[in-house]
Amino acid sequence: MSTVAVSPAPEPVVDESRALWAVTRYEALRLVRHPIFLIAALLFIYGTASTPFNEYANASYDAPPHGDNSNLDYTVQAAFLLGLGGLIAMNRITSSSGRSAEVLNAAPMAEPRRTLALCLACLVPGGLALLGAGFVFYFWMTDPPVHTENWGEFSNAELAAVLACGVLAALGGSLLGVLTARWWRWPTAAAVTCVLLIMWSIAGLVNDTNALLTLNHLGSPFTLVSSNGDEWSWHLGGSWLWRVPYLVGLCALAAIGACAHGSDGELRRRQVRWATVVGVLTLAVLLIGTFTGPEGYYSWDDR
Amino acid sequence: MNTTIHLDGVTRRYGSTTVLDGLDLDLSPGITGLLGPNGAGKTTLLRILATVLAPSAGHCRMLGLDPDVPEERTRIRRRLGYLPQESGYPRGFTAFRFVDYVAALKEWTERDTRHAEVRRVLGLVGLSDLAGKRMRTLSGGQRRRATLAQALIGSPDLLVLDEPTTGLDPEQRASLRGVLSGAGHRSTMLLATHQTEDVAALCERVIVLDAGRVLWDGRVIDLVATAAGKVWLSGDEEPAALSSWRTGTGRYRHVALDPPVGVETTEPNLEDAYLLLRAEAASDQVSA
Numbered sequence: 231m232s233t234v235a236v237s238p239a240p241e242p243v244v245d246e247s248r249a250l251w252a253v254t255r256y257e258a259l260r261l262v263r264h265p266i267f268l269i270a271a272l273l274f275i276y277g278t279a280s281t282p283f284n285e286y287a288n289a290s291y292d293a294p295p296h297g298d299n300s301n302l303d304y305t306v307q308a309a310f311l312l313g314l315g316g317l318i319a320m321n322r323i324t325s326s327s328g329r330s331a332e333v334l335n336a337a338p339m340a341e342p343r344r345t346l347a348l349c350l351a352c353l354v355p356g357g358l359a360l361l362g363a364g365f366v367f368y369f370w371m372t373d374p375p376v377h378t379e380n381w382g383e384f385s386n387a388e389l390a391a392v393l394a395c396g397v398l399a400a401l402g403g404s405l406l407g408v409l410t411a412r413w414w415r416w417p418t419a420a421a422v423t424c425v426l427l428i429m430w431s432i433a434g435l436v437n438d439t440n441a442l443l444t445l446n447h448l449g450s451p452f453t454l455v456s457s458n459g460d461e462w463s464w465h466l467g468g469s470w471l472w473r474v475p476y477l478v479g480l481c482a483l484a485a486i487g488a489c490a491h492g493s494d495g496e497l498r499r500r501q502v503r504w505a506t507v508v509g510v511l512t513l514a515v516l517l518i519g520t521f522t523g524p525e526g527y528y529s530w531d532d533r
Numbered sequence: 534m535n536t537t538i539h540l541d542g543v544t545r546r547y548g549s550t551t552v553l554d555g556l557d558l559d560l561s562p563g564i565t566g567l568l569g570p571n572g573a574g575k576t577t578l579l580r581i582l583a584t585v586l587a588p589s590a591g592h593c594r595m596l597g598l599d600p601d602v603p604e605e606r607t608r609i610r611r612r613l614g615y616l617p618q619e620s621g622y623p624r625g626f627t628a629f630r631f632v633d634y635v636a637a638l639k640e641w642t643e644r645d646t647r648h649a650e651v652r653r654v655l656g657l658v659g660l661s662d663l664a665g666k667r668m669r670t671l672s673g674g675q676r677r678r679a680t681l682a683q684a685l686i687g688s689p690d691l692l693v694l695d696e697p698t699t700g701l702d703p704e705q706r707a708s709l710r711g712v713l714s715g716a717g718h719r720s721t722m723l724l725a726t727h728q729t730e731d732v733a734a735l736c737e738r739v740i741v742l743d744a745g746r747v748l749w750d751g752r753v754i755d756l757v758a759t760a761a762g763k764v765w766l767s768g769d770e771e772p773a774a775l776s777s778w779r780t781g782t783g784r785y786r787h788v789a790l791d792p793p794v795g796v797e798t799t800e801p802n803l804e805d806a807y808l809l810l811r812a813e814a815a816s817d818q819v820s821a
Binding site: 322323330335336344494 | 580583584585603606608617619621622623624625631634637638639640641642644680683
C-alpha cells in the first residue's frame, strides 16, 4: 500500500492576541459573576465610597488623631476584600476549568496562554482597587487627614505608594489564586493560602526596629503598618516607595509561576529565565526598601 | 491513499505498565472504528492522537505535522476535534456557555460568528432547546452531546471520539450516527467504542486493539466474514460455546471457534466476529 502524507491544508489566519483577549474577557466575566468576588467588591466599593462621609473626614483637625485611623482603611480594604476575595474566586474559577482539562488541553490555546488569560482577568480586581485608590488619593489631597501627623510627614509620592500597595495586593491576591489552583490541586488550597497570608501579615506586625523584623514586616504582602495600640505609637519600618516595586515583583512572579504550569520547550526555558531575573530584582528592592526607609516609632507624643 | 495520521512504533508506558506497545498505524480520511476490551489502550491511543498525551517512545505525524513541536502541535489542534471519554464542566456553565468557552479557546475571536457556530453545533447534536440550561441540570446523555458539540466546532479535519454514544437513548444514537457519518465524509474520524453496532453502522474500517497491540486492522465486512459458519442456532444450550444465550424466540444462539458439524448456521455480526477474534488471540497465546 503506497501512502502519501497529507500536507498541511491552508489554515485560517489566527490573530493570537485577539484570541487571548477573547478568552480573557470570558474569564473576567466569570470573575465578575463569581459570588465571593461580587460580595468582596461590593463591600470594597461601599467602604471606599463612604470614606468621605465617615468620621475620618472630620477627624483631620478637630477630633483626636488617634480617635480614628481609618485613613488606612482603603489599603486594608483593598488587600483583605479584593485581594483575598480575588484569591478565592480566581482559585475556584481556575480549578473549575480544570474539570474539563481533557477537552481544554486539546484546544489550540495551550495551558500557559489560558493561564495568561486568567492572569489578565486579575486586572479586574486590580483595576477596581486602582479606581478606589484614585478616589482616596484625590480625597487625601483635597482634605489632608491626620495620618501625616501620626506617621510624620508623608510626601505625596509616599501617600501614592501606600495606596499603590493596596492596588497591588488586590492584583497579587487574585494572581496567587490562579497560581495555587495551577500547582496545588487539592480542594482547600485557596483557604490554606489565605490563612498563611494572614498569618504572615500578622507576623509582619511585630513591633520592633530590628532589621530582620523590618524585612519580614515589609516583605509580608498584606502588611502595612504596625502599631502597639496601647501607647498609640506606630512603627513604619522600611521605605514605602521601594515596597511598590517589591510587590510588583511578587505579582510578576505569581503570574510567571502560574503560566509555567503546562509549559515546555523554549517557553519553559524563557519562563525560568524571567522568573530568575524578576526574583533577584524583587529580593533586591525588598532589601533596599528595608534598609533605606524610615525606622523607629512615631509615637503620638512625637507629633 | 492519503494518510492523515501516521504512527510509527508508538509506545506508552505508565510506570512499569505498557499500555501501547510499538503501535504502527496509518489513518486516512473516513470513519475508522476502534474496538477493544477495557485496558486495551484505546483511550491512551486517542489521548495521544488528541495531543494531550505524549508517547513514551515512537513517533507520530498528524495532518503532516509533528505534535512534539509546540508550534506544530498548536496547528494540529486548530484542525482537531476531541471528545474525551470523561469530562467535567466549569461550574455554573450553561450548555451554550460551555461550548462557547471552548470555541473561544479554539480561537474563534469574532463573537457573532462564534455564537452562530455554537448554535450550529448545538443544533447538530439536538441541544438547541436546552442551550440555556446549566450543564449540571442536564442528563448524562445531554451532557455527552454538549461535549460532542464542542468537538464538532469548525468542522475539524481530524475527529477523535472516545465512546460518543455512551449514555444515549436509541433515538439519540440513531440521530448522532447521522451527524457522525456526515462529519466522517469530510474528515478523518477515529471512533473508539464498545458498541459494535455503531462501528458496523458507521465505519468502513475497524481496528481491534488488545493489550496495546493491533489485533485486527481492516474492513468491517472482512472482519465479519471471519465469523461465517461459526454462529448457529439450536434448541439447547451449548456450554462449550464462546457465547451462548437464549433469544427472544426461545432458541439459543451460539458463537464458537469450532462449531459442531451439521448445525444450522446463521448470519454473523460484528460482535460475533469480535468475540471470535479475541478468543482466537487468547488461544494462540496459550498455545504459544
